Amino acid sequence: MESKSGHEQKKVRTSYGLIFILLAVFTAIEVGASYLPASFKIPILLLMAVIKASLVVLYFMHLKSDARLYAMFFAVGFVLIIPIVLILTVVMPSVR
Amino acid sequence: MNEMTGTEAILDQRENSKLGMWIFLGGEVVFFATLILAFMLFRLRDPAGYDGFKANLSIPIIGINTFILIASSYMVVRSLEAIREGSRAGLRNNLIGVIVLGALFLGGQAFEWITLFNDGVSVTDHFGTPFFTVTGIHGTHVLVGLIWALIVLISAIRGAYSATDHRGVEIFGLYWHFVDVVWVVLFTFFYLI
Numbered sequence: 367m368e369s370k371s372g373h374e375q376k377k378v379r380t381s382y383g384l385i386f387i388l389l390a391v392f393t394a395i396e397v398g399a400s401y402l403p404a405s406f407k408i409p410i411l412l413l414m415a416v417i418k419a420s421l422v423v424l425y426f427m428h429l430k431s432d433a434r435l436y437a438m439f440f441a442v443g444f445v446l447i448i449p450i451v452l453i454l455t456v457v458m459p460s461v462r
Numbered sequence: 463m464n465e466m467t468g469t470e471a472i473l474d475q476r477e478n479s480k481l482g483m484w485i486f487l488g489g490e491v492v493f494f495a496t497l498i499l500a501f502m503l504f505r506l507r508d509p510a511g512y513d514g515f516k517a518n519l520s521i522p523i524i525g526i527n528t529f530i531l532i533a534s535s536y537m538v539v540r541s542l543e544a545i546r547e548g549s550r551a552g553l554r555n556n557l558i559g560v561i562v563l564g565a566l567f568l569g570g571q572a573f574e575w576i577t578l579f580n581d582g583v584s585v586t587d588h589f590g591t592p593f594f595t596v597t598g599i600h601g602t603h604v605l606v607g608l609i610w611a612l613i614v615l616i617s618a619i620r621g622a623y624s625a626t627d628h629r630g631v632e633i634f635g636l637y638w639h640f641v642d643v644v645w646v647v648l649f650t651f652f653y654l655i
Contacts, residue, residue, distance in 0.1 A: 378543060386536040390529055397525040400654040408655055415650040419643045426539050427639045436484040443491030450496050454503060 385425050392418050483633045487640050494644050497599065498651055501592040508588070515589040518581050520574065521653055527570035528649050531604075534563035535642040538635045548625035550618060557615040560638070564608045571601050593652065600648060603641045610634050 392414050399410045424430040429437050505512045537559040544552025575594070585594045614634050617623065623631055 382536065382539050382543070386532065389532045393525060393528050393532065396654055397521055400521055411650050411654045415646055418646045422535060422639050422643050426535055427636055436481060439481065439484045440488050443488035446492045447495045450492070451499060454499060
């Protein structure tokens with residue numbers, strides 16, 4: 367059982383609040399960036415999406431501090447995407 | 463010795479339920495990635511056609527909807543922290559917030575769909591099919607999450623959770639945050655890019 371001191375609890379709450387603010391600010395930046403030309407906006411938006419998703423997974427879902435075993439099983443999903451990409455783009459020429 | 467083994471077995475079982483949720487979420491990654499990838503291939507084959515479809519989408523409204531879902535995720539971590547600190551009232555209040563925000567998100571999505579239908583967009587259109595399929599499946603996940611949140615709330619009101627026993631809240635939280643992550647990706651690929 368994890369027992370935290372009052373100071374630690376306050377620190378945890380502050381970090382969650384900070385992450386929430388970051389996610390909100392990044393969302394506002396994304397909406398603004400979506401009106402830029404494609405060559406500018408695509409790298410910005412992809413980077414923002416990766417940062418936002420990582421913040422939620424690592425901190426809100428506690429993957430950063432939890433057992434590595436959870437991350438391993440979650441990562442299997444990402445590994446399985448690779449053959450799907452290959453099937454859709456290489457093996458099935460009709461969808462290229 | 464026997465007593466210790468029994469305690470260890472209970473703890474293992476609790477950890478197993480969390481591991482089970484992570485395995486399920488790994489499967490969900492494959493499921494949503496396949497849908498998004500198929501959609502992107504549609505787009506790449508007809509970029510001009512998608513630009514025409516995208517003109518019907520309201521980015522500011524969906525931006526607000528995205529903020530609502532992010533705020534609901536924040537309330538989920540607050541609810542978990544509350545019960546970890548032994549605050550049942552904090553858990554209850556934050557879960558009510560999650561349910562309200564989740565319902566608002568679904569309301570926003572319903573408003574978007576109705577607006578699109580009124581503008582003549584159909585589920586049988588070239589881009590209407592993947593759009594309504596993927597956003598509909600995500601919306602169904604949110605609905606399932608809402609029902610789950612309601613069950614967790616009722617359990618919390620009945621005193622099911624405490625500072626030492628809150629696994630049910632944690633597992634629900636994992637699901638809800640994942641649905642949030644999926645939306646972050648959908649928002650980027652369907653609306654912004």
